Amino acid sequence: MSATLPRGAVVARAWTDLGDAVAPLSNGAGRPLTRTVKLILDPLVLRPVQHPEFAAGPMAPEPADALRDRIHAAGPVLAATAAWFVALKKERRRLRITDGNPQDLYFQRCFELATEHGRPGADSAAIAAAVLAEVHTSDGPTVTGLRGYLTDAANVGELTRLIDSVWATFTAPRPAPVPFPTADFLATCATAPDQGLFSALVSGGAGTEGAAELDRPRAALAHGLTDRDLPARPVLGRSASKGNLPKPFDRSIMERLFAPLTNTFLRAVLAEVPALVRQEITRSAGPWQLGDEVSRVLMVLGREASTGLVGGAAGGAAARLRSRWEREAYVHRALRMPSAVPPEVRADVHDVRAAYLRRLWVRVHGRELRQETVTADQVWDVLDGVLRSVILDQRDRLRSALEREAMA
């Protein structure tokens, strides 16, 4: 018998003890759904932030027992959560709602309902309908509103002058006399993120300083962030299409804001159009064309970690990214993916680092718009998730290029 157990095993066994009552929150193997863990168990039941002994990793017998007790104690509220989820899905079907992922949208609401009302009772349909009405009210700015605002003659002159003035006053950051300890943070960010070091990078302006070289000719181009020799000030823009966006620095204000506005459930948290547009204009003239130092630090960390993708010595985060990229080579062969790459995907495959930095920029930009920050212990998830997303996107594009070819 070993002294420690993986947290996954402890959770799985405790979950199994809860039986069929939590089946709506479980997958076919009887384990809690990915989103059950992410949206309910972690943030609402186990709360590893307050209880570090419940964090992922090997668990000694004592905290393992405590974790099991905690899940058992939450059994009734979890069973009620599951019952509310069933009630909400039933109401959703009755109302013919098809938008959004029910798990993402309702799980935490169901936990709230379970805490407040216990199991669904006679009035459950009415309560469910009220919750659905609330969740599915599309608040927030819309694409139509954005287009109207950006093309309204009353605004165009003023907004264009704003672009000119923020770009005119922009001064390129200067390289710091002493390099920031980004490598030290990356060395352990996947396993033991150093909170203090991350705060120091942010407060010391490591992200801003790291943008210094982007104003040299072709530097931003080499980063994959623009097709121009030097980034130019953005235009306001009149239209945008999701499948055909230019590189991040070449996007109009319309194009920068378009994608986040198309997600009905995320746009509710965005600022109203006039503020959103002004913030975006200011952002466009900032280092990395981002507004928040945390985002800029992430760009610098991503740039450094992604060197592992193109050879060179690699340790820490860079070595991990490289091993993911290398594993793609044999996965690719085993899945019988094409070895000839169609022209539209070629640039991304051959310059994976540029594709990586582009995707990272889009991620952190979206987080800025939603005013979500990234903490030290989330950095590795972001850096790793971006590469996974680049790889899966490349596969999807290779497959669809093949299918188009087959239909041609």
Add this chain to the structure above:
Amino acid sequence: MRVSRDAVGDWPEWPENTALVEAAGAVLAWDVLGGDPVPAARIDDPERAAEWLWEIYGAAADGVLGGATDVTVPAEGDWRVRDACRALAQLNWVEAWWPASVPAGVPAVDVVVLRAERAVLTSTVEHLLDDPDAVTRALASVVLPPVPALAEQVSALAEDYGVSLSAAVPARAGYALAAGGIGSSAGTTVLTGSSTVDWALVPAGVVDAGAPADWAVVRRQGTTVLEVSVAPGPRPGPRLAARFADVDVSLSEVDALGRLTGSAPVPPSVLLLPPDRRAVTVYAPDFAAPTAPDPGAEARRAALIAYARTRSGASDATLTERTAQ
């Protein structure tokens, strides 16, 4: 099983034998011909893998992660999750390598059934997969399958994930090929031969996996012509070509037997090629570049065809394999 720093067991030697699952922090692989229920693994993130590795190796997971060089995976245990992973891996293999062939007697699988079954299995083991959106991604290509029980299952799943399934069957690719063309009767056939097709050079289902490509060198009206033909598979479409010596032939026509065919002039010197160089390599130019044949590959393909023939009646077969026709 042998364990090294980041690998467990023996990784399948050939891509076409590999059934894999991309899990969080590790890739699991079974050799479809091996029959071992316990997979090999390549671990790239031990911390993430630790959360679920016990589902696959039981008590041996501790040794795997603890630096042991050899572990014994217990036979007894609750292996339902591992079996579900095995089935998902099998479907990944079927999608990539299923060797449908009329002459070899391997029925074609229904891609619609395959995708629906895969979405269901993906959801079963969602908790250990690398892609947090694996289920939504798997559902994206699903249309309602013609198997009522599976259709019901996948509909419920789609509802849980807020994905709208389409009931329509996607239009099959028609033959965009000109019929007739080769006058095999005309001219004098000087040399003939056949070569099997390297599966890695064409997309799945495009050519018959068990039928060879036939070639002939024909003298016709004072010129020497190379003719090549190959039987299409259940999902033809992407353009094909064949390389013989240094000559490329586009297989853009269909002959009277329904085979994909084409011809190209060749210098008379091809007749002087040593026998071992008289081989034709069929490939899809948008998929792969032609490569020299691997001498052992033909036997490996034959073994996989023999394996696939047994699958419709195998007790551990997926629904997709059992409903192939």
